[in-house]
Amino acid sequence: MWQCSDKVQDHFLNPRNVGVLEQADAEGQAGTIAFGDALKIAIKVDPDSGVITDARFKSFGCGVSIAAASALTEIVIGKTIDDASAVSDADIVDYLGGLPDDKMYCAVLGQEALQTAIAHYRGQNGADTSETICKCFPARKAFLERIIRANKLTVPSQVTNYTKVSGGCQSCKKPIEALLAEVNAAMVEEGVLAAADAYQAPMKTPHFMPAKFQMNGNGAPVKPNGVTEANGKSIGPGIARPNAAPTGGQEAQPTPQGMAAFAKLNPQERIEVVSKAIDELRPHLKADGGDCELVEVKENTAYVRLTGACMGCQMASVTLSGVQQRLIEKTGMPLRVVPVQ
Structure with a gap:
Protein backbone atom coordinates (compact mmCIF):
# COMPACT_ATOMS: atom_id res chain seq x y z
CA MET A 1 0.00 0.00 0.00
CA TRP A 2 1.22 3.51 -0.82
CA GLN A 3 2.79 5.43 2.03
CA CYS A 4 2.24 9.15 1.65
CA SER A 5 5.31 11.35 1.70
CA ASP A 6 6.06 13.66 4.61
CA LYS A 7 5.02 16.63 2.46
CA VAL A 8 1.65 15.13 1.58
CA GLN A 9 0.99 14.40 5.23
CA ASP A 10 2.17 17.86 6.28
CA HIS A 11 0.05 19.72 3.72
CA PHE A 12 -2.98 17.62 4.61
CA LEU A 13 -2.68 18.03 8.38
CA ASN A 14 -1.44 21.62 8.18
CA PRO A 15 -2.82 23.03 4.92
CA ARG A 16 -1.51 26.43 3.89
CA ASN A 17 -3.55 29.32 2.52
CA VAL A 18 -7.01 27.90 3.23
CA GLY A 19 -10.11 30.07 3.08
CA VAL A 20 -11.49 33.15 1.41
CA LEU A 21 -9.20 35.72 -0.19
CA GLU A 22 -10.67 39.17 0.34
CA GLN A 23 -10.65 41.40 -2.75
CA ALA A 24 -9.22 38.66 -4.93
CA ASP A 25 -8.24 39.68 -8.45
CA ALA A 26 -9.37 36.39 -9.94
CA GLU A 27 -10.90 33.05 -9.05
CA GLY A 28 -10.97 29.69 -10.74
CA GLN A 29 -12.53 26.35 -9.95
CA ALA A 30 -12.46 22.77 -11.16
CA GLY A 31 -14.48 19.67 -10.44
CA THR A 32 -17.91 19.52 -8.84
CA ILE A 33 -19.10 18.51 -5.39
CA ALA A 34 -21.71 16.28 -7.01
CA PHE A 35 -18.93 14.07 -8.38
CA GLY A 36 -16.75 13.92 -5.29
CA ASP A 37 -14.01 16.52 -5.71
CA ALA A 38 -14.19 20.28 -6.16
CA LEU A 39 -11.58 23.01 -5.78
CA LYS A 40 -11.68 26.81 -5.88
CA ILE A 41 -8.51 28.91 -6.17
CA ALA A 42 -8.38 32.69 -5.62
CA ILE A 43 -5.34 34.83 -6.42
CA LYS A 44 -4.22 38.39 -5.80
CA VAL A 45 -1.82 39.92 -8.33
CA ASP A 46 0.42 42.97 -8.10
CA PRO A 47 -0.74 45.17 -11.02
CA ASP A 48 2.75 46.58 -11.68
CA SER A 49 4.90 43.44 -11.57
CA GLY A 50 2.28 40.83 -12.44
CA VAL A 51 3.45 38.78 -9.45
CA ILE A 52 0.96 36.66 -7.52
CA THR A 53 1.21 38.05 -4.01
CA ASP A 54 -1.36 35.81 -2.37
CA ALA A 55 -3.46 32.76 -3.07
CA ARG A 56 -6.20 30.94 -1.18
CA PHE A 57 -8.08 27.73 -1.77
CA LYS A 58 -11.27 25.97 -0.69
CA SER A 59 -11.42 22.23 -1.29
CA PHE A 60 -14.02 19.49 -1.15
CA GLY A 61 -12.36 16.13 -1.51
CA CYS A 62 -9.96 13.63 -0.02
CA GLY A 63 -6.84 14.36 2.00
CA VAL A 64 -4.62 14.18 -1.06
CA SER A 65 -6.79 16.77 -2.84
CA ILE A 66 -6.34 19.11 0.10
CA ALA A 67 -2.58 18.52 0.15
CA ALA A 68 -2.31 19.14 -3.60
CA ALA A 69 -4.27 22.40 -3.37
CA SER A 70 -2.19 23.57 -0.43
CA ALA A 71 1.02 22.77 -2.31
CA LEU A 72 -0.24 24.60 -5.40
CA THR A 73 -0.78 27.85 -3.51
CA GLU A 74 2.75 27.62 -2.11
CA ILE A 75 4.14 27.03 -5.59
CA VAL A 76 2.43 30.00 -7.28
CA ILE A 77 2.81 32.67 -4.60
CA GLY A 78 5.75 34.80 -5.71
CA LYS A 79 5.52 33.77 -9.36
CA THR A 80 4.43 36.03 -12.17
CA ILE A 81 1.18 35.24 -13.93
CA ASP A 82 3.15 34.01 -16.96
CA ASP A 83 5.31 31.70 -14.85
CA ALA A 84 2.30 30.43 -12.92
CA SER A 85 0.52 29.59 -16.16
CA ALA A 86 3.34 27.16 -16.92
CA VAL A 87 2.85 25.22 -13.66
CA SER A 88 1.78 21.66 -14.49
CA ASP A 89 0.18 18.86 -12.52
CA ALA A 90 3.58 17.15 -12.65
CA ASP A 91 5.08 20.12 -10.79
CA ILE A 92 2.52 19.66 -8.01
CA VAL A 93 3.29 15.94 -7.81
CA ASP A 94 7.04 16.60 -7.67
CA TYR A 95 6.57 19.25 -4.97
CA LEU A 96 4.70 16.71 -2.82
CA GLY A 97 7.28 13.99 -3.36
CA GLY A 98 5.05 11.82 -5.52
CA LEU A 99 1.46 10.58 -5.58
CA PRO A 100 -0.03 7.12 -6.20
CA ASP A 101 -1.46 6.45 -9.64
CA ASP A 102 -5.07 6.57 -8.49
CA LYS A 103 -4.60 10.01 -6.91
CA MET A 104 -3.01 11.79 -9.85
CA TYR A 105 -6.33 13.49 -10.58
CA CYS A 106 -5.83 15.55 -7.38
CA ALA A 107 -2.90 17.35 -8.99
CA VAL A 108 -4.79 17.72 -12.28
CA LEU A 109 -7.69 19.29 -10.39
CA GLY A 110 -5.37 21.91 -8.91
CA GLN A 111 -3.75 22.73 -12.21
CA GLU A 112 -7.14 23.11 -13.92
CA ALA A 113 -8.43 25.44 -11.20
CA LEU A 114 -5.27 27.56 -11.47
CA GLN A 115 -5.54 27.84 -15.26
CA THR A 116 -9.17 28.94 -14.91
CA ALA A 117 -8.16 31.62 -12.39
CA ILE A 118 -5.40 32.89 -14.69
CA ALA A 119 -7.79 33.00 -17.64
CA HIS A 120 -10.20 34.98 -15.47
CA TYR A 121 -7.45 37.44 -14.53
CA ARG A 122 -6.53 37.91 -18.18
CA GLY A 123 -10.15 38.54 -19.09
CA GLN A 124 -10.41 35.35 -21.08
CA ASN A 125 -13.41 33.05 -21.09
CA GLY A 126 -11.35 29.87 -20.95
CA ALA A 127 -14.48 27.70 -21.14
CA ASP A 128 -14.02 24.32 -22.79
CA THR A 129 -16.83 23.90 -25.33
CA SER A 130 -15.56 20.72 -26.96
CA GLU A 131 -17.49 17.44 -26.96
CA THR A 132 -18.32 15.91 -23.57
CA ILE A 133 -16.76 12.44 -23.42
CA CYS A 134 -17.63 11.32 -19.89
CA LYS A 135 -20.93 12.21 -18.23
CA CYS A 136 -20.36 10.58 -14.84
CA PHE A 137 -17.29 12.77 -14.27
CA PRO A 138 -17.91 15.65 -16.71
CA ALA A 139 -14.85 15.78 -18.93
CA ARG A 140 -14.57 17.26 -22.40
CA LYS A 141 -12.48 16.13 -25.32
CA ALA A 142 -10.06 19.08 -25.32
CA PHE A 143 -9.33 18.61 -21.60
CA LEU A 144 -8.66 14.89 -21.99
CA GLU A 145 -6.43 15.44 -25.00
CA ARG A 146 -4.43 18.04 -23.07
CA ILE A 147 -3.93 15.67 -20.11
CA ILE A 148 -2.95 12.77 -22.39
CA ARG A 149 -0.38 14.92 -24.19
CA ALA A 150 1.03 16.64 -21.10
CA ASN A 151 1.59 13.39 -19.24
CA LYS A 152 2.22 11.11 -22.24
CA LEU A 153 -0.52 8.71 -21.19
CA THR A 154 -0.67 5.49 -23.21
CA VAL A 155 -3.04 3.25 -21.23
CA PRO A 156 -6.79 3.82 -20.58
CA SER A 157 -6.35 3.18 -16.85
CA GLN A 158 -3.87 6.06 -16.73
CA VAL A 159 -6.47 8.39 -18.22
CA THR A 160 -8.86 7.28 -15.47
CA ASN A 161 -6.25 7.85 -12.77
CA TYR A 162 -5.54 11.37 -14.01
CA THR A 163 -9.13 12.44 -14.70
CA LYS A 164 -11.55 9.89 -13.14
CA VAL A 165 -13.25 9.38 -16.51
CA SER A 166 -14.61 5.86 -17.07
CA GLY A 167 -14.65 5.38 -13.31
CA GLY A 168 -18.44 5.25 -13.18
CA CYS A 169 -20.84 3.50 -15.52
CA GLN A 170 -18.04 3.00 -18.10
CA SER A 171 -20.32 3.87 -21.02
CA CYS A 172 -17.53 6.19 -22.16
CA LYS A 173 -14.91 3.42 -22.18
CA LYS A 174 -14.84 2.96 -25.97
CA PRO A 175 -14.83 6.71 -26.80
CA ILE A 176 -11.93 7.20 -24.38
CA GLU A 177 -10.01 4.29 -25.92
CA ALA A 178 -10.61 5.76 -29.38
CA LEU A 179 -9.49 9.24 -28.26
CA LEU A 180 -6.37 7.84 -26.57
CA ALA A 181 -5.43 5.93 -29.74
CA GLU A 182 -6.06 9.04 -31.87
CA VAL A 183 -3.98 11.35 -29.68
CA ASN A 184 -1.17 8.81 -29.32
CA ALA A 185 -1.05 8.37 -33.11
CA ALA A 186 -0.70 12.14 -33.51
CA MET A 187 2.04 12.21 -30.88
CA VAL A 188 3.92 9.50 -32.77
CA GLU A 189 3.73 11.56 -35.99
CA GLU A 190 5.00 14.59 -34.08
CA GLY A 191 7.94 12.57 -32.76
CA VAL A 192 7.06 12.99 -29.08
CA LEU A 193 6.02 9.37 -28.51
CA ALA A 194 7.59 6.10 -29.64
CA ALA A 195 5.37 4.07 -31.95
CA ALA A 196 5.88 1.00 -29.75
CA ASP A 197 4.40 2.87 -26.77
CA ALA A 198 1.31 4.21 -28.54
CA TYR A 199 -2.05 2.80 -27.53
CA GLN A 200 -3.96 0.71 -30.04
CA ALA A 201 -7.73 0.61 -29.57
CA PRO A 202 -9.16 -2.95 -29.42
CA MET A 203 -10.27 -4.22 -32.81
CA LYS A 204 -13.95 -4.82 -33.37
CA THR A 205 -15.06 -8.35 -34.20
CA PRO A 206 -15.34 -8.46 -38.01
CA HIS A 207 -18.71 -9.44 -39.42
CA PHE A 208 -17.08 -12.19 -41.46
CA MET A 209 -15.56 -13.99 -38.45
CA PRO A 210 -16.01 -17.77 -38.81
CA ALA A 211 -19.09 -19.00 -36.98
CA LYS A 212 -17.15 -21.25 -34.64
CA PHE A 213 -15.39 -18.18 -33.22
CA GLN A 214 -18.41 -15.89 -32.99
CA MET A 215 -19.92 -14.93 -29.64
CA ASN A 216 -23.51 -14.28 -28.74
CA GLY A 217 -24.69 -11.14 -26.97
CA ASN A 218 -23.70 -12.49 -23.57
CA GLY A 219 -20.23 -13.61 -24.58
CA ALA A 220 -20.96 -17.33 -25.01
CA PRO A 221 -19.42 -19.12 -28.00
CA VAL A 222 -21.84 -19.85 -30.83
CA LYS A 223 -21.55 -23.21 -32.58
CA PRO A 224 -21.75 -23.33 -36.39
CA ASN A 225 -25.35 -24.54 -36.15
CA GLY A 226 -26.31 -21.57 -34.04
CA VAL A 227 -26.46 -23.50 -30.77
CA THR A 228 -24.96 -21.68 -27.82
CA GLU A 229 -23.36 -23.25 -24.79
CA ALA A 230 -24.01 -22.66 -21.10
CA ASN A 231 -22.00 -24.45 -18.44
CA GLY A 232 -20.71 -26.79 -21.13
CA LYS A 233 -24.17 -27.87 -22.31
CA SER A 234 -26.01 -27.10 -25.52
CA ILE A 235 -29.18 -25.16 -24.79
CA GLY A 236 -30.69 -24.69 -28.22
CA PRO A 237 -30.44 -22.29 -31.15
CA GLY A 238 -30.45 -18.61 -30.32
CA ILE A 239 -30.76 -19.10 -26.55
CA ALA A 240 -28.38 -16.79 -24.72
CA ARG A 241 -26.06 -18.00 -21.99
CA PRO A 242 -27.39 -17.10 -18.51
CA ASN A 243 -25.73 -13.94 -17.21
CA ALA A 244 -23.34 -14.06 -14.29
CA ALA A 245 -25.18 -11.15 -12.66
CA PRO A 246 -28.65 -9.62 -12.83
CA THR A 247 -29.19 -7.33 -15.82
CA GLY A 248 -31.85 -4.98 -17.05
CA GLY A 249 -32.32 -3.51 -13.56
CA GLN A 250 -33.45 -6.82 -12.05
CA GLU A 251 -32.07 -7.22 -8.54
CA ALA A 252 -31.13 -10.56 -7.05
CA GLN A 253 -33.58 -11.72 -4.39
CA PRO A 254 -33.02 -14.13 -1.49
CA THR A 255 -34.34 -17.62 -2.17
Whole structure:
Protein backbone atom coordinates (compact mmCIF):
# COMPACT_ATOMS: atom_id res chain seq x y z
CA MET A 1 0.00 0.00 0.00
CA TRP A 2 1.22 3.51 -0.82
CA GLN A 3 2.79 5.43 2.03
CA CYS A 4 2.24 9.15 1.65
CA SER A 5 5.31 11.35 1.70
CA ASP A 6 6.06 13.66 4.61
CA LYS A 7 5.02 16.63 2.46
CA VAL A 8 1.65 15.13 1.58
CA GLN A 9 0.99 14.40 5.23
CA ASP A 10 2.17 17.86 6.28
CA HIS A 11 0.05 19.72 3.72
CA PHE A 12 -2.98 17.62 4.61
CA LEU A 13 -2.68 18.03 8.38
CA ASN A 14 -1.44 21.62 8.18
CA PRO A 15 -2.82 23.03 4.92
CA ARG A 16 -1.51 26.43 3.89
CA ASN A 17 -3.55 29.32 2.52
CA VAL A 18 -7.01 27.90 3.23
CA GLY A 19 -10.11 30.07 3.08
CA VAL A 20 -11.49 33.15 1.41
CA LEU A 21 -9.20 35.72 -0.19
CA GLU A 22 -10.67 39.17 0.34
CA GLN A 23 -10.65 41.40 -2.75
CA ALA A 24 -9.22 38.66 -4.93
CA ASP A 25 -8.24 39.68 -8.45
CA ALA A 26 -9.37 36.39 -9.94
CA GLU A 27 -10.90 33.05 -9.05
CA GLY A 28 -10.97 29.69 -10.74
CA GLN A 29 -12.53 26.35 -9.95
CA ALA A 30 -12.46 22.77 -11.16
CA GLY A 31 -14.48 19.67 -10.44
CA THR A 32 -17.91 19.52 -8.84
CA ILE A 33 -19.10 18.51 -5.39
CA ALA A 34 -21.71 16.28 -7.01
CA PHE A 35 -18.93 14.07 -8.38
CA GLY A 36 -16.75 13.92 -5.29
CA ASP A 37 -14.01 16.52 -5.71
CA ALA A 38 -14.19 20.28 -6.16
CA LEU A 39 -11.58 23.01 -5.78
CA LYS A 40 -11.68 26.81 -5.88
CA ILE A 41 -8.51 28.91 -6.17
CA ALA A 42 -8.38 32.69 -5.62
CA ILE A 43 -5.34 34.83 -6.42
CA LYS A 44 -4.22 38.39 -5.80
CA VAL A 45 -1.82 39.92 -8.33
CA ASP A 46 0.42 42.97 -8.10
CA PRO A 47 -0.74 45.17 -11.02
CA ASP A 48 2.75 46.58 -11.68
CA SER A 49 4.90 43.44 -11.57
CA GLY A 50 2.28 40.83 -12.44
CA VAL A 51 3.45 38.78 -9.45
CA ILE A 52 0.96 36.66 -7.52
CA THR A 53 1.21 38.05 -4.01
CA ASP A 54 -1.36 35.81 -2.37
CA ALA A 55 -3.46 32.76 -3.07
CA ARG A 56 -6.20 30.94 -1.18
CA PHE A 57 -8.08 27.73 -1.77
CA LYS A 58 -11.27 25.97 -0.69
CA SER A 59 -11.42 22.23 -1.29
CA PHE A 60 -14.02 19.49 -1.15
CA GLY A 61 -12.36 16.13 -1.51
CA CYS A 62 -9.96 13.63 -0.02
CA GLY A 63 -6.84 14.36 2.00
CA VAL A 64 -4.62 14.18 -1.06
CA SER A 65 -6.79 16.77 -2.84
CA ILE A 66 -6.34 19.11 0.10
CA ALA A 67 -2.58 18.52 0.15
CA ALA A 68 -2.31 19.14 -3.60
CA ALA A 69 -4.27 22.40 -3.37
CA SER A 70 -2.19 23.57 -0.43
CA ALA A 71 1.02 22.77 -2.31
CA LEU A 72 -0.24 24.60 -5.40
CA THR A 73 -0.78 27.85 -3.51
CA GLU A 74 2.75 27.62 -2.11
CA ILE A 75 4.14 27.03 -5.59
CA VAL A 76 2.43 30.00 -7.28
CA ILE A 77 2.81 32.67 -4.60
CA GLY A 78 5.75 34.80 -5.71
CA LYS A 79 5.52 33.77 -9.36
CA THR A 80 4.43 36.03 -12.17
CA ILE A 81 1.18 35.24 -13.93
CA ASP A 82 3.15 34.01 -16.96
CA ASP A 83 5.31 31.70 -14.85
CA ALA A 84 2.30 30.43 -12.92
CA SER A 85 0.52 29.59 -16.16
CA ALA A 86 3.34 27.16 -16.92
CA VAL A 87 2.85 25.22 -13.66
CA SER A 88 1.78 21.66 -14.49
CA ASP A 89 0.18 18.86 -12.52
CA ALA A 90 3.58 17.15 -12.65
CA ASP A 91 5.08 20.12 -10.79
CA ILE A 92 2.52 19.66 -8.01
CA VAL A 93 3.29 15.94 -7.81
CA ASP A 94 7.04 16.60 -7.67
CA TYR A 95 6.57 19.25 -4.97
CA LEU A 96 4.70 16.71 -2.82
CA GLY A 97 7.28 13.99 -3.36
CA GLY A 98 5.05 11.82 -5.52
CA LEU A 99 1.46 10.58 -5.58
CA PRO A 100 -0.03 7.12 -6.20
CA ASP A 101 -1.46 6.45 -9.64
CA ASP A 102 -5.07 6.57 -8.49
CA LYS A 103 -4.60 10.01 -6.91
CA MET A 104 -3.01 11.79 -9.85
CA TYR A 105 -6.33 13.49 -10.58
CA CYS A 106 -5.83 15.55 -7.38
CA ALA A 107 -2.90 17.35 -8.99
CA VAL A 108 -4.79 17.72 -12.28
CA LEU A 109 -7.69 19.29 -10.39
CA GLY A 110 -5.37 21.91 -8.91
CA GLN A 111 -3.75 22.73 -12.21
CA GLU A 112 -7.14 23.11 -13.92
CA ALA A 113 -8.43 25.44 -11.20
CA LEU A 114 -5.27 27.56 -11.47
CA GLN A 115 -5.54 27.84 -15.26
CA THR A 116 -9.17 28.94 -14.91
CA ALA A 117 -8.16 31.62 -12.39
CA ILE A 118 -5.40 32.89 -14.69
CA ALA A 119 -7.79 33.00 -17.64
CA HIS A 120 -10.20 34.98 -15.47
CA TYR A 121 -7.45 37.44 -14.53
CA ARG A 122 -6.53 37.91 -18.18
CA GLY A 123 -10.15 38.54 -19.09
CA GLN A 124 -10.41 35.35 -21.08
CA ASN A 125 -13.41 33.05 -21.09
CA GLY A 126 -11.35 29.87 -20.95
CA ALA A 127 -14.48 27.70 -21.14
CA ASP A 128 -14.02 24.32 -22.79
CA THR A 129 -16.83 23.90 -25.33
CA SER A 130 -15.56 20.72 -26.96
CA GLU A 131 -17.49 17.44 -26.96
CA THR A 132 -18.32 15.91 -23.57
CA ILE A 133 -16.76 12.44 -23.42
CA CYS A 134 -17.63 11.32 -19.89
CA LYS A 135 -20.93 12.21 -18.23
CA CYS A 136 -20.36 10.58 -14.84
CA PHE A 137 -17.29 12.77 -14.27
CA PRO A 138 -17.91 15.65 -16.71
CA ALA A 139 -14.85 15.78 -18.93
CA ARG A 140 -14.57 17.26 -22.40
CA LYS A 141 -12.48 16.13 -25.32
CA ALA A 142 -10.06 19.08 -25.32
CA PHE A 143 -9.33 18.61 -21.60
CA LEU A 144 -8.66 14.89 -21.99
CA GLU A 145 -6.43 15.44 -25.00
CA ARG A 146 -4.43 18.04 -23.07
CA ILE A 147 -3.93 15.67 -20.11
CA ILE A 148 -2.95 12.77 -22.39
CA ARG A 149 -0.38 14.92 -24.19
CA ALA A 150 1.03 16.64 -21.10
CA ASN A 151 1.59 13.39 -19.24
CA LYS A 152 2.22 11.11 -22.24
CA LEU A 153 -0.52 8.71 -21.19
CA THR A 154 -0.67 5.49 -23.21
CA VAL A 155 -3.04 3.25 -21.23
CA PRO A 156 -6.79 3.82 -20.58
CA SER A 157 -6.35 3.18 -16.85
CA GLN A 158 -3.87 6.06 -16.73
CA VAL A 159 -6.47 8.39 -18.22
CA THR A 160 -8.86 7.28 -15.47
CA ASN A 161 -6.25 7.85 -12.77
CA TYR A 162 -5.54 11.37 -14.01
CA THR A 163 -9.13 12.44 -14.70
CA LYS A 164 -11.55 9.89 -13.14
CA VAL A 165 -13.25 9.38 -16.51
CA SER A 166 -14.61 5.86 -17.07
CA GLY A 167 -14.65 5.38 -13.31
CA GLY A 168 -18.44 5.25 -13.18
CA CYS A 169 -20.84 3.50 -15.52
CA GLN A 170 -18.04 3.00 -18.10
CA SER A 171 -20.32 3.87 -21.02
CA CYS A 172 -17.53 6.19 -22.16
CA LYS A 173 -14.91 3.42 -22.18
CA LYS A 174 -14.84 2.96 -25.97
CA PRO A 175 -14.83 6.71 -26.80
CA ILE A 176 -11.93 7.20 -24.38
CA GLU A 177 -10.01 4.29 -25.92
CA ALA A 178 -10.61 5.76 -29.38
CA LEU A 179 -9.49 9.24 -28.26
CA LEU A 180 -6.37 7.84 -26.57
CA ALA A 181 -5.43 5.93 -29.74
CA GLU A 182 -6.06 9.04 -31.87
CA VAL A 183 -3.98 11.35 -29.68
CA ASN A 184 -1.17 8.81 -29.32
CA ALA A 185 -1.05 8.37 -33.11
CA ALA A 186 -0.70 12.14 -33.51
CA MET A 187 2.04 12.21 -30.88
CA VAL A 188 3.92 9.50 -32.77
CA GLU A 189 3.73 11.56 -35.99
CA GLU A 190 5.00 14.59 -34.08
CA GLY A 191 7.94 12.57 -32.76
CA VAL A 192 7.06 12.99 -29.08
CA LEU A 193 6.02 9.37 -28.51
CA ALA A 194 7.59 6.10 -29.64
CA ALA A 195 5.37 4.07 -31.95
CA ALA A 196 5.88 1.00 -29.75
CA ASP A 197 4.40 2.87 -26.77
CA ALA A 198 1.31 4.21 -28.54
CA TYR A 199 -2.05 2.80 -27.53
CA GLN A 200 -3.96 0.71 -30.04
CA ALA A 201 -7.73 0.61 -29.57
CA PRO A 202 -9.16 -2.95 -29.42
CA MET A 203 -10.27 -4.22 -32.81
CA LYS A 204 -13.95 -4.82 -33.37
CA THR A 205 -15.06 -8.35 -34.20
CA PRO A 206 -15.34 -8.46 -38.01
CA HIS A 207 -18.71 -9.44 -39.42
CA PHE A 208 -17.08 -12.19 -41.46
CA MET A 209 -15.56 -13.99 -38.45
CA PRO A 210 -16.01 -17.77 -38.81
CA ALA A 211 -19.09 -19.00 -36.98
CA LYS A 212 -17.15 -21.25 -34.64
CA PHE A 213 -15.39 -18.18 -33.22
CA GLN A 214 -18.41 -15.89 -32.99
CA MET A 215 -19.92 -14.93 -29.64
CA ASN A 216 -23.51 -14.28 -28.74
CA GLY A 217 -24.69 -11.14 -26.97
CA ASN A 218 -23.70 -12.49 -23.57
CA GLY A 219 -20.23 -13.61 -24.58
CA ALA A 220 -20.96 -17.33 -25.01
CA PRO A 221 -19.42 -19.12 -28.00
CA VAL A 222 -21.84 -19.85 -30.83
CA LYS A 223 -21.55 -23.21 -32.58
CA PRO A 224 -21.75 -23.33 -36.39
CA ASN A 225 -25.35 -24.54 -36.15
CA GLY A 226 -26.31 -21.57 -34.04
CA VAL A 227 -26.46 -23.50 -30.77
CA THR A 228 -24.96 -21.68 -27.82
CA GLU A 229 -23.36 -23.25 -24.79
CA ALA A 230 -24.01 -22.66 -21.10
CA ASN A 231 -22.00 -24.45 -18.44
CA GLY A 232 -20.71 -26.79 -21.13
CA LYS A 233 -24.17 -27.87 -22.31
CA SER A 234 -26.01 -27.10 -25.52
CA ILE A 235 -29.18 -25.16 -24.79
CA GLY A 236 -30.69 -24.69 -28.22
CA PRO A 237 -30.44 -22.29 -31.15
CA GLY A 238 -30.45 -18.61 -30.32
CA ILE A 239 -30.76 -19.10 -26.55
CA ALA A 240 -28.38 -16.79 -24.72
CA ARG A 241 -26.06 -18.00 -21.99
CA PRO A 242 -27.39 -17.10 -18.51
CA ASN A 243 -25.73 -13.94 -17.21
CA ALA A 244 -23.34 -14.06 -14.29
CA ALA A 245 -25.18 -11.15 -12.66
CA PRO A 246 -28.65 -9.62 -12.83
CA THR A 247 -29.19 -7.33 -15.82
CA GLY A 248 -31.85 -4.98 -17.05
CA GLY A 249 -32.32 -3.51 -13.56
CA GLN A 250 -33.45 -6.82 -12.05
CA GLU A 251 -32.07 -7.22 -8.54
CA ALA A 252 -31.13 -10.56 -7.05
CA GLN A 253 -33.58 -11.72 -4.39
CA PRO A 254 -33.02 -14.13 -1.49
CA THR A 255 -34.34 -17.62 -2.17
CA PRO A 256 -36.56 -19.51 0.31
CA GLN A 257 -33.90 -22.22 0.53
CA GLY A 258 -31.18 -19.67 1.18
CA MET A 259 -33.20 -17.88 3.85
CA ALA A 260 -33.95 -21.17 5.61
CA ALA A 261 -30.32 -22.27 5.48
CA PHE A 262 -29.09 -18.87 6.70
CA ALA A 263 -31.40 -18.99 9.70
CA LYS A 264 -29.83 -22.27 10.83
CA LEU A 265 -26.22 -21.04 10.68
CA ASN A 266 -24.39 -20.03 13.82
CA PRO A 267 -22.42 -16.71 13.84
CA GLN A 268 -19.12 -18.34 12.85
CA GLU A 269 -20.72 -20.27 10.00
CA ARG A 270 -22.33 -17.09 8.69
CA ILE A 271 -18.94 -15.38 8.68
CA GLU A 272 -17.42 -18.27 6.75
CA VAL A 273 -20.18 -18.27 4.12
CA VAL A 274 -20.03 -14.49 3.57
CA SER A 275 -16.23 -14.45 3.63
CA LYS A 276 -16.03 -17.11 0.94
CA ALA A 277 -18.50 -15.23 -1.27
CA ILE A 278 -16.58 -11.95 -0.89
CA ASP A 279 -13.27 -13.69 -1.66
CA GLU A 280 -14.76 -14.75 -5.00
CA LEU A 281 -15.59 -11.11 -5.82
CA ARG A 282 -12.30 -9.55 -4.73
CA PRO A 283 -10.31 -10.35 -7.91
CA HIS A 284 -12.78 -8.24 -9.93
CA LEU A 285 -12.36 -5.29 -7.57
CA LYS A 286 -8.56 -5.72 -7.46
CA ALA A 287 -8.47 -5.60 -11.25
CA ASP A 288 -9.75 -2.00 -10.95
CA GLY A 289 -7.26 -1.12 -8.20
CA GLY A 290 -9.65 -1.59 -5.29
CA ASP A 291 -10.57 -4.23 -2.75
CA CYS A 292 -13.26 -5.20 -0.25
CA GLU A 293 -12.56 -6.88 3.08
CA LEU A 294 -15.08 -8.50 5.41
CA VAL A 295 -14.91 -7.01 8.91
CA GLU A 296 -17.83 -8.60 10.73
CA VAL A 297 -21.21 -10.29 10.23
CA LYS A 298 -24.06 -9.51 12.62
CA GLU A 299 -27.44 -11.11 12.03
CA ASN A 300 -28.00 -10.57 8.28
CA THR A 301 -25.65 -7.57 7.95
CA ALA A 302 -22.13 -7.87 6.52
CA TYR A 303 -19.81 -5.03 7.53
CA VAL A 304 -17.07 -4.49 4.96
CA ARG A 305 -14.13 -2.15 4.45
CA LEU A 306 -13.37 -0.76 0.99
CA THR A 307 -9.69 -0.17 0.30
CA GLY A 308 -7.46 0.92 -2.56
CA ALA A 309 -9.20 2.74 -5.41
CA CYS A 310 -12.60 1.91 -3.86
CA MET A 311 -11.85 3.85 -0.67
CA GLY A 312 -13.33 7.34 -0.76
CA CYS A 313 -14.47 6.87 -4.36
CA GLN A 314 -17.71 8.70 -5.17
CA MET A 315 -18.89 5.46 -6.80
CA ALA A 316 -18.41 3.52 -3.53
CA SER A 317 -22.17 3.27 -3.02
CA VAL A 318 -22.47 1.65 -6.43
CA THR A 319 -19.66 -0.76 -5.56
CA LEU A 320 -21.35 -1.69 -2.27
CA SER A 321 -24.68 -2.20 -3.98
CA GLY A 322 -23.00 -4.47 -6.51
CA VAL A 323 -21.28 -6.47 -3.76
CA GLN A 324 -24.59 -6.85 -1.91
CA GLN A 325 -26.37 -8.06 -5.04
CA ARG A 326 -23.63 -10.54 -5.86
CA LEU A 327 -23.63 -11.90 -2.29
CA ILE A 328 -27.39 -12.41 -2.38
CA GLU A 329 -27.09 -14.05 -5.77
CA LYS A 330 -24.30 -16.39 -4.69
CA THR A 331 -25.76 -17.40 -1.33
CA GLY A 332 -29.50 -16.90 -1.81
CA MET A 333 -29.44 -15.35 1.64
CA PRO A 334 -30.99 -12.02 2.81
CA LEU A 335 -27.73 -10.12 3.25
CA ARG A 336 -27.20 -6.40 3.68
CA VAL A 337 -23.76 -4.80 3.10
CA VAL A 338 -22.69 -1.82 5.24
CA PRO A 339 -19.30 -0.01 4.93
CA VAL A 340 -17.05 0.74 7.91
CA GLN A 341 -13.88 2.76 8.20
